[in-house]
Amino acid sequence: MEFEVQGDQGLFVPKGNRVNGTMLVQQGGSLFEAAVARGNVFSVVSQTTVTTQAGLSATTPxxxxxxxxxxxxxxxxxxAxxxxxxxxxAAFQAWLAYGAVHATAVVATTPSTTVINSKTGAPGEPGGVRVLDVATLPAAPVAVALLGGASSAAITVGLQNAEGGRWFHGDRKLQSGSNFSIQTSTAGTIFTEFVFEVVDKV
Known part of the structure; x- marks a missing residue:
């Protein structure tokens, strides 16, 4: 016995076992692919570098x-x-940092001009959300994930520049009034990238 169920998170394929009556449910499509198909996913890559502060800071993440x-x-x-x-x-560790819900808004010093809808390719920020190349946060954030680190060795060592990234698979979320930023343990000059989804709060 085999049949398919189309849900809002992709295609699921339950399979029955005639011997003992058990049923295995497996996902037949990617959660990320389904999110992109709904038109809610956006990507942004900074086109110029930003020099961060040393440590978790409210300024210039x-x-x-x-x-x-x-x-x-x-x-x-x-x-991210x-x-x-x-x-x-100087060597640094990069973090994904979380700024908790705060009544004071993030100050938009330099809004990003490179936010793209992953389905349509249309530029522009989603409603209710700001994406900022340079910003001032209402308070210093806390580190919630490691994103790799860099040494002070010349980038010709190993024939590549220093970089780090991490898939979160949707397991980090922001409620209204909160923020994510990329920060470094010592001052670093970096390009940055986010891929994120925006949905209505229910």
Whole structure:
């Protein structure tokens, strides 16, 4: 016995076992693919570097996603990454940092102009959400995930620049009034990237 069920998270294929009556349910499609198909996924890559502060700071993080107060939206993080163009002046660890819900809004110093809808290719931020190349946060965030690190060795060592990235598969979320940013343990000059989904808060 085999039949298919189309759900809002992709295609599921339950399979029955005639011997003992058990049923195995397996997902036949990618959760990420389903999110893209709904038109809710966006990507952004910084086109110029930002020099971050040393440690978790409210000023000049590498890249910021801010879910605005009262947006009625939930931001779901799929991927975050960073890369250097030259060797770091001092070794650093990069973090995904979380700024808790705060009544004060993130100050948009330099809004990103490179936010793209992953399904349509249309540019522009989703409603209720700001994506900022340079921002001032309402308070210092906390580190919630490691994104790799860089040494001060010349980038010609190993024939590549320093970079780090991580798939989160939707397991990090932002409620209204909170934010994600990429930060470094010592000052670093980095490019940054996010892939995220925006859905209505239910």
């Amino acid at each position: 590498g890249l910021t996603i801010a879910n605005l107060n009262g947006s009625g939206k939930e931001v779901i993080l799929w991927y 990454a960073w890369a250097t163009l030259v060797s770091a002046s």
